[in-house]
Amino acid sequence: xxxxxxxxxxxxxxxxxxxxxxxxxxxxxxxxxxxxxxxxxxxxxxxxxxxxxxxxxxxxxxxxxxxxxxxxxxxxxxxxxxxxxxxxxxxxxxxxxxxxxxxxxxxxxxxxxxxxxxxxxxxxxxxxxxxxxxxxxxxxxxxxxxxxxxxxxxxxxxxxxxxxxxxxxxxxxxxxxxxxxxxxxxxxxxxxxxxxxxxxxxxxxxxxxxxxxxxxxxxxxxxxxxx
Amino acid sequence: xxxxxxxxxxxxxxxxxxxxxxxxxxxxxxxxxxxxxxxxxxxxxxxxxxxxxxxxxxxxxxxxxxxxxxxxxxxxxxxxxxxxxxxxxxxxxxxxxxxxxxxxxxxxxxxxxxxxxxxxxxxxxxxxxxxxxxxxxxxxxxxxxxxxxxxxxxxxxxxxxxxxxxxxxxxxxxxxxxxxxxxxxxxxxxxxxxxxxxxxxxxxxxxxxxxxxxxxxxxxxxxxxxxxxxxxxxxxxxxxxxxxxxxxxxxxxxxxxxxxxxxxxxxxxxxxxxxxxxxxxxxxxxxxxxxxxxxxxxxxxxxxxxxxxxxxxxxxxxxxxxxxxxxxxxxxxxxxxxxxxxxxxxxxxxxxxxxxxxxxxxxxxxxxxxxxxxxxxxxxxxxxxxxxxxxxxxxxxxxxxxxxxxxxxxxxxxxxxxxxxxxxxxxxxxxxxxxxxxxxxxxxxxxxxxxxxxxxxxxxxxxxxxxxxxxxxxxxxxxxxxxxxxxxxxxxxxxxxxx
Ligand code: HEM
Ligand code: SF4
Ligand code: SF4
Numbered sequence: 001x002x003x004x005x006x007x008x009x010x011x012x013x014x015x016x017x018x019x020x021x022x023x024x025x026x027x028x029x030x031x032x033x034x035x036x037x038x039x040x041x042x043x044x045x046x047x048x049x050x051x052x053x054x055x056x057x058x059x060x061x062x063x064x065x066x067x068x069x070x071x072x073x074x075x076x077x078x079x080x081x082x083x084x085x086x087x088x089x090x091x092x093x094x095x096x097x098x099x100x101x102x103x104x105x106x107x108x109x110x111x112x113x114x115x116x117x118x119x120x121x122x123x124x125x126x127x128x129x130x131x132x133x134x135x136x137x138x139x140x141x142x143x144x145x146x147x148x149x150x151x152x153x154x155x156x157x158x159x160x161x162x163x164x165x166x167x168x169x170x171x172x173x174x175x176x177x178x179x180x181x182x183x184x185x186x187x188x189x190x191x192x193x194x195x196x197x198x199x200x201x202x203x204x205x206x207x208x209x210x211x212x213x214x215x216x217x218x219x220x221x222x223x224x225x226x227x
Numbered sequence: 228x229x230x231x232x233x234x235x236x237x238x239x240x241x242x243x244x245x246x247x248x249x250x251x252x253x254x255x256x257x258x259x260x261x262x263x264x265x266x267x268x269x270x271x272x273x274x275x276x277x278x279x280x281x282x283x284x285x286x287x288x289x290x291x292x293x294x295x296x297x298x299x300x301x302x303x304x305x306x307x308x309x310x311x312x313x314x315x316x317x318x319x320x321x322x323x324x325x326x327x328x329x330x331x332x333x334x335x336x337x338x339x340x341x342x343x344x345x346x347x348x349x350x351x352x353x354x355x356x357x358x359x360x361x362x363x364x365x366x367x368x369x370x371x372x373x374x375x376x377x378x379x380x381x382x383x384x385x386x387x388x389x390x391x392x393x394x395x396x397x398x399x400x401x402x403x404x405x406x407x408x409x410x411x412x413x414x415x416x417x418x419x420x421x422x423x424x425x426x427x428x429x430x431x432x433x434x435x436x437x438x439x440x441x442x443x444x445x446x447x448x449x450x451x452x453x454x455x456x457x458x459x460x461x462x463x464x465x466x467x468x469x470x471x472x473x474x475x476x477x478x479x480x481x482x483x484x485x486x487x488x489x490x491x492x493x494x495x496x497x498x499x500x501x502x503x504x505x506x507x508x509x510x511x512x513x514x515x516x517x518x519x520x521x522x523x524x525x526x527x528x529x530x531x532x533x534x535x536x537x538x539x540x541x542x543x544x545x546x547x548x549x550x551x552x553x554x555x556x557x558x559x560x561x562x563x564x565x566x567x568x569x570x571x572x573x574x575x576x577x578x579x580x581x582x583x584x585x586x587x588x589x590x591x592x593x594x595x596x597x598x599x600x601x602x603x604x605x606x607x608x609x610x611x612x613x614x615x616x617x618x619x620x621x622x623x624x625x626x627x628x629x630x631x632x633x634x635x636x637x638x639x640x641x642x643x644x645x646x647x648x649x650x651x652x653x654x655x656x657x658x659x660x661x662x663x664x665x666x667x668x669x670x671x672x673x674x675x676x677x678x679x680x681x682x683x684x685x686x687x688x689x690x691x692x693x694x695x696x697x698x699x700x701x702x703x704x705x706x707x708x709x710x711x712x713x714x715x716x717x718x719x720x721x722x723x724x725x726x
Contacts, residue, residue: 032442032722032723033724033725033726034725035444035465035724035725037466037725038446038461039463040317041322041461042322042323044322048316052316054315114358118355118357119463121724196726201445206314206425206445206447207311209307209423212426215417215420215430215507216420216426217429218431220431220432220433220698
């Protein structure tokens, strides 16, 4: 097994298995620990700029990745006209920058505020380092390897599908530039970090709030039998 | 009619001596953990004053409670979509500095200081960061009007007072204050519950206690903003919100909540009331002038056979109905019309009621320099009142002076009635005219007097059977597992902060 085969053929599976098993385990055994661990109560002004920019940026970029992965034809079709390609690339780049700026602000805040340092765990540090690496390599790729929205579907999409279909095709990625490779590997690392960090808060997005009634009652005596 | 039971509360403000025993009892039991040091589920503030957290009544700042929107009402701080949009940063969340930064002292310095010419001092250190800090706010920073030029002057309830009234409040000869103990009101239309995107907060069906399920809370912290009384708190350490639980484990074992039990002035009363849940939405949406009257109307007569029948049909246990018939809160609230809710205009339908303080309204220093509380003058010239009625009305009657005046007159009538009986230095004609005016009778005056001044423990706290045994029966397996336990389940793991 070559390095590439290990890193792009085996490592992703290790990360995915760890992520899935540990997330379920954590949810079943320690639901209390699921929280966004908000620190706004201790510091609110810097968080506004950091958190808003970060989340809008990262959610936009992640959505773009997801669309490129699930329905690559739609992106290729959109990119047929150069103007539309420019619009997509610029939007993606701006979102990436937004995430980067937001992340810088969040890290700056974590380092400089003594109150926030108090609620920063070791795993937070690992997470922020990894996120920073991810966003920097992502933005780097966007700058130096143009038209990623088009070549994503030629390399990344088939590679990711090959992983999911249990026939990892390392040849698709081993010719990619170093920065892109780091971006891919760190992405899997982040997936494996998921259950061990605050990232689990992504699973808690409270969509049902939109249709649930305002008031909630819990009755003891109208409940079914509890195991 | 959807009859439900609610454990309801009443505080008699004339009896509060501002000793803070209640707050300390609560703190020792529930909030002595890291992350909760700044929380006072029970706090006692001086009025006029800015309270805790500072200016909590200023809903322009904190956006607590409900506001009318057309025919109905909406939460001030959020709505279904705004809740999701503001989730990354919640614009109106109070921060720790709106409460205060909790501190302790570095006592070890007293022991470890080298010998020298000066006394060693124990410097204050923050209980959040552990660093040295300067104390410049606390949970009772304006106790007894301390720093009144800064604090009492900024009381949000002064909005409707004219300049003369405001000035009069701060003339040194007339300076006046009273205490306002506050806990969660266990509202019928709780804004905290409605605002939580995760649905972590809920009202217990059988007794109406509002609780927060920490296993469901994901720290979106909307409840903190939405509660207009600021009685839901964020634990910065565990990353979960927490609130007053009305000591339900104590209630379930037949004891009153710790703040009630320990109250030195014996100002606190607790008992069940029955209410009509069908009316919640309509009544919470009513025009401001009607709120008080309707909230009172929502509380049903536990002696009325129709109410009893419907309650039983709804699954309210008969023992609870019987308890409601003895409830001191019901008597003060409905029979005698003496108890008023705090800030009904927030529209959460609070279930903690207050008897507004009569003495600071009446009392004045007469020409001989003696503190005096005559009644006659009170009726002839209302502007003799040291606390403008409008101020009390803004606190306890959604701005309606007449409601407060009616309570004041009744309280005064009881006073004069007893004074005639015990001291016999009042004109009987005055007492007669007062009785006529207020609609009280000799019997009701006597009963009010007894329940105000001489009540026993069991008369103040009529705790309904909470029937946890029924809940235990729902659990498969051996119900004896729960013998001598209060509550069921609890944390399977220690409630530690997540990674
Ligand atoms: C899916 C929707 C998401 C929601 C609703 C959400 C919500 C939140 C909230 C409420 C906070 C706490 C902010 C505070 O301190 O008050 C937070 C923090 C954070 N979120 Fe998200 N988030 C989402 C997605 C993501 C994603 C996709 C990532 C990264 C891949 C992410 C990474 C973070 C990080 C690193 C923090 C910590 C910020 C800090 O306190 O320094 N979130 N998020
Ligand atoms: S007082 Fe506040 S926390 Fe308590 S039930 Fe009402 S809205 Fe909720
Ligand atoms: S213990 Fe009673 S008398 Fe003392 S401050 Fe609290 S409510 Fe008032």
